[in-house]
Amino acid sequence: MNKNRLEAFSDGVLAIIITIMVLELQIPEGDRFSDLKPLVFKFLSYIFSFLYVGIYWNNHHQLFQAVKHVNGKVLWANLHLLFWLSILPFATSWMGENNFTKNPVAFYGFVLLMCALAFNILQKFCLDIEGKDSVIAKALESTLKEKLSAGIYISGIVLSFYYPIIAVVFYYTAALLWIIPDLRIEKTLK
Numbered sequence: 325m326n327k328n329r330l331e332a333f334s335d336g337v338l339a340i341i342i343t344i345m346v347l348e349l350q351i352p353e354g355d356r357f358s359d360l361k362p363l364v365f366k367f368l369s370y371i372f373s374f375l376y377v378g379i380y381w382n383n384h385h386q387l388f389q390a391v392k393h394v395n396g397k398v399l400w401a402n403l404h405l406l407f408w409l410s411i412l413p414f415a416t417s418w419m420g421e422n423n424f425t426k427n428p429v430a431f432y433g434f435v436l437l438m439c440a441l442a443f444n445i446l447q448k449f450c451l452d453i454e455g456k457d458s459v460i461a462k463a464l465e466s467t468l469k470e471k472l473s474a475g476i477y478i479s480g481i482v483l484s485f486y487y488p489i490i491a492v493v494f495y496y497t498a499a500l501l502w503i504i505p506d507l508r509i510e511k512t513l514k
Contacts, residue, residue: 327394330402331385337406338381344413345370345377348420369420369432372496373412379502380409380439387450390460397449405442411435429491430484436495437477444470463508473498 349370352359360367384405391398415435419428447464454460480494 325394325399327388327391330394330399331388334384334402334406335381337410338377338384341409341413342374342377345373345416348413348417365423366417366420369416369424372492372499373416375496375499375503376436376439377409377412379499380405380443383443383502387447387460390458390463391450391454393453394450395453398446398453401442401446401449405439405446408435408438408442412439424488424492426485426488429488430481433477433481433484433491433495436498437474437481440470440473440477466508469501473501476501 349363349366352363394402412435415428415432419432422428444467447460451458451461451464476494476498480491480498483494484491
């Protein structure tokens with residue numbers, strides 16, 4: 325199967341996710357900068373989640389540069405990833421609305437963990453269809469960043485029940501690992 329529809333659909337869903345997140349930011353009633361103070365946690369949540377959606381979009385794009393064809397498993401794995409990413413606006417809003425308290429922060433971390441696992445499943449199915457000697461197989465030999473990220477998310481979830489702000493720092497430490505696009509595929513394609 326051709327991969328173009330999968331890429332176009334994914335791009336559309338990710339654009340909608342970002343739009344939903346920004347619509348959750350309510351405009352304050354006043355015109356002073358001090359009127360923005362109650363929105364600090366919501367805005368920080370939005371920035372962090374926008375960053376995460378951007379990271380997934382970027383790495384999704386990189387992945388499908390190396391994939392030539394897709395099959396039903398890849399389509400379902402992609403939908404699985406999009407499902408978890410589509411929960412991100414809710415988790416973002418809940419966390420921001422409650423000023424980074426423990427349960428919303430734990431749920432946010434859980435959603436991030438599930439997004440990471442879903443992306444890993446998508447990569448695995450792409451590897452299966454492309455084969456062991458493919459560009460993608462060579463590019464994804466090392467999974468250190470993936471394992472490190474999952475460990476950070478799990479640690480953050482546990483920490484969120486005791487120190488939610490530190491858990492949020494953990495989640496964004498994981499984002500910093502991925503802020504530079506995953507260049508393994510790009511380097512292998514060259």
